[in-house]
Amino acid sequence: MPLQPAITDLEELKNHPAVAKLLAWNPAAVEGAKFDRDEMSIYVERSSIRDVCDLLCQNTDFPFNYLADITCVDWFPSEPRFEVVYHLLSHSKKERVRLKVRLDGSSPALDSVTPVWPAANYFEREVFDLFGVRFAGHPYLRRLLMPEDWEGHPLRKDYPVEGYR
């Protein structure tokens, strides 16, 4: 199966159930989309992530009812620096979708999705711990893996692999 080039034109992708739902709701919330290697990614505008998740989760025709994962990618030194990545799964339709939110490096913050899925609790704490992205409205935003008094966020690209000595 040789690689197909990625489709990034929103017009071509607007029939995907998640994209169609979001465009019908609020076109301004969708910054772009990408279909690459059989996987769908949707770039979501920062302030609407919680509403987008709620909408996709509650959607009765095509519910993305399960939050599989939240993580982050640091594109240091380019800006916007952080990409918070959400992997959603539909148990009934057996389909996945990836949501991405781009964040600036200066004080990265966005809304927590814990009201939609309690599962986001640990995932968001992990992202906060390792990348320093803050989630507004999280019930207990503390470090998850590193010690409480640790300085810095180890998975950032400007954090040395050997740590600070």
Added chain:
Amino acid sequence: MILNMGPHHPSTHGVLRLLLEIDGENIVRIMPDIGYLHTGIEKTCEAKFYQQVVPLTDRIDYLCPLTNNLCYVLAVEKLLGLEIPPKAQWMRVMLNELTRINSHLIWLGTHALDIGAMTVFLYCFREREDILRLFEMVSGQRMMTSYFRIGGLALEPPLGFFERVQDFATRFPSKVDEYENLLTGNPIWGMRTKGVARITAEDAVALGASGPTLRGSGVDFDLRRDMPYSSYEKFKFRVPVSQGGDVFARYACRVAEMRESIAMVQQALDGMPEGPIKAVAPKVILPDREMMKTQMEALIYHFKIITEGFAVPAGEVYQAVESPRGEMGYYVVSDGTAKPYRVHMRSACLANLQALPTMCEGRLLADVVAAIGSIDIVLGEIDR
């Protein structure tokens, strides 16, 4: 009163610390505290070549290394767009199912030991030893196998390997009967597990639970059947689901899974295709030793792969497999170089652990031990 359970409590299977707020014998609140085993594997991956990450994936979940190997190599193969030959895919399925049995055996042994049924432990480790010998035979290692490589398998399975697996597959179903004889109808086992640590299907989904923890609550979802990978669609198997949502339901699910898994091993043995074990991609896959010593070109490729790695086209992939504990996912981001830009592991245990407070709050202190056992936690996978 606040009670500190762990990090070295024997029933926490590693280094899990639970802060228990208790009122007499009743649990008011549970706060898990994790991170004692955090080794920064995700960060380490960013400094390695793609092929050097495979041994790291073994160490994440040390009870099912082959499942982790598979998940990672599938993700990278998807990034590269490689086609894997059928024999390698079938071998992968067969070894994955053996790994599932291996992992479930340890779970069953230690879980039963935790709640007082000591005998089962010895029975389970007897069969586990057989599986580890099979792994040693095929990969040279008992636990940290690293047998799956990007593009196929590390080695051709040795002579006599399939006969040994056949022997095991013939013997094993009667052994599962032995475990069930000891536990399923045992009234003490029933009292410790039935109705204990209940979780509803809605809660389990909302909390991100997966695998037997989810299926024990009646949600019929298994990635092997519903989103097949590595030729799972060619195998016939049943996905065991229990409705109880309690410790016993999760126990019943896993025991039934062992029976399904051994049936799949048998199917893999019966239908094992002939052919190569590696894809055709000389720039990615190391040439055979014999070729390397006789052909100039193979030697060049070998040298280049070892010293410089191989470039992977830019992009990102999320690949999930059904590990013995649930949805194990690898999110690999490539920036077009020979080292992964980001590797993230979606740990099934981390999400399952979030369900623990919901299971235990309002119940008795002694049930916590049963609940921890029933979600089958592996701290290496949680902390990474």
